[in-house]
Amino acid sequence: MATVNAGILGTGHAYPEGILTNADLEKMVETSDEWITSRTGIKQRRKAAPGEYTSLFAVRAARQAIERARIDPSDIDLLICATVTPDQILPSTGCLIQAELGANNAAAFDLAAACSGFLYGLTLANTMVRCGQSRLALVIGAEVLTQYVDYTDRSTCVIFGDGAGAAILGAVEEGRGILASRIRSDGRFAEQLYAPGGGTRLGTTPETIAQGLHFYKMKGNELFKVAVRSMADVSREVLEEAGVRAEDVALFIPHQANQRITDAVAGKLDVDPERIYSNIAMHGNTSSASIPIALDECVEAGRVKEGDYVLLASFGGGVTWGGVLIRW
Numbered sequence: 348m349a350t351v352n353a354g355i356l357g358t359g360h361a362y363p364e365g366i367l368t369n370a371d372l373e374k375m376v377e378t379s380d381e382w383i384t385s386r387t388g389i390k391q392r393r394k395a396a397p398g399e400y401t402s403l404f405a406v407r408a409a410r411q412a413i414e415r416a417r418i419d420p421s422d423i424d425l426l427i428c429a430t431v432t433p434d435q436i437l438p439s440t441g442c443l444i445q446a447e448l449g450a451n452n453a454a455a456f457d458l459a460a461a462c463s464g465f466l467y468g469l470t471l472a473n474t475m476v477r478c479g480q481s482r483l484a485l486v487i488g489a490e491v492l493t494q495y496v497d498y499t500d501r502s503t504c505v506i507f508g509d510g511a512g513a514a515i516l517g518a519v520e521e522g523r524g525i526l527a528s529r530i531r532s533d534g535r536f537a538e539q540l541y542a543p544g545g546g547t548r549l550g551t552t553p554e555t556i557a558q559g560l561h562f563y564k565m566k567g568n569e570l571f572k573v574a575v576r577s578m579a580d581v582s583r584e585v586l587e588e589a590g591v592r593a594e595d596v597a598l599f600i601p602h603q604a605n606q607r608i609t610d611a612v613a614g615k616l617d618v619d620p621e622r623i624y625s626n627i628a629m630h631g632n633t634s635s636a637s638i639p640i641a642l643d644e645c646v647e648a649g650r651v652k653e654g655d656y657v658l659l660a661s662f663g664g665g666v667t668w669g670g671v672l673i674r675w
């Protein structure tokens with residue numbers, strides 16, 4: 348069967364109005380703007396207000412992507428919502444987004460791969476478009492992480508923020524679009540970033556809530572090392588597969604986890620620092636939303652031009668990681 352190349356036809360992003368600054372956090376836990384800035388690069392993050400939930404931001408981001416791709420929601424036949432903070436357990440947030448958008452001809456579902464969720468989604472959608480199973484796919488990364496953050500735990504509460512990003516994927520001419528992609532995971536490191544409660548193993552009970560078991564727990568400095576190694580390795584793999592040199596990458600968007608992680612990965616790959624995008628100062632770590640938000644900001648700022656090589660790399664809980672190389 349003849350395959351077509353899949354590329355990004357439109358992008359969008361959205362986030363809550365509410366801002367939580369380092370100064371706000373100084374009043375909540377034993378921390379300082381100096382520590383947060385020097386150890387993470389984060390100055391502020393967006394925080395959903397009570398009553399604001401994941402699909403609200405996902406729908407806003409998706410509408411923008413749909414408009415920019417100049418398509419009709421009813422033409423979307425695949426809708427993937429990457430999230431680890433769904434609106435509710437049943438049905439999927441993807442189906443709730445589908446109804447809001449009127450994307451009634453899509454197969455909609457959620458994908459849980461933490462911070463790598465958007466690249467997992469892109470990889471699946473790419474395969475579906477290439478083999479002719481899908482014509483227009485909507486891939487979203489959306490999170491309201493702050494509902495799972497323990498604001499008495501300084502090692503996690505300074506990191507996470509909320510938001511959503513979206514992309515429409517469809518057929519593009521040969522030599523363009525997604526040139527290579529890789530997704531990976533290693534469940535042996537599951538407890539490096541996890542929420543023990545709230546599932547079927549340790550359900551939501553007054554006891555699990557009292558013990559804060561529904562909140563994220565993170566072994567930050569162990570994850571740090573794995574993150575740097577895996578993002579650098581997977582980036583090299585996709586570059587090698589496509590026969591593209593790191594120095595020819597026009598824009599590198601790593602998952603926005605920590606500025607020091609970004610700097611370390613960039614150092615290993617030999618990508619010119621000016622070509623690396625970072626918005627961590629403004630958004631913190633928004634998990635699956637971080638790459639699509641950053642990508643859309645780059646599109647809006649005119650930082651991606653036709654023919655550019657754009658490299659995306661992610662790492663997250665699971666642990667999961669992935670790399671996608673695009674010729675814009």
Ligand code: UT7
Nearest residue numbers: 378379382462501502505567568570571574604605662663
């Ligand atoms: O999204 C993908 C998954 N997540 C990641 O990839 C996160 C990766 N990890 C990180 O970004 C970093 O490990 C953190 C930012 C979470 C932590 O930075 P670190 O440099 O690894 O710090 P650490 O955990 O080694 O802690 C160093 C010290 C400790 O104090 P002692 O034991 O040396 O006295 C911590 O208690 O810093 C302390 N600390 C803080 N101090 C002030 C931890 N958090 C804070 C804080 N403010 N917010």
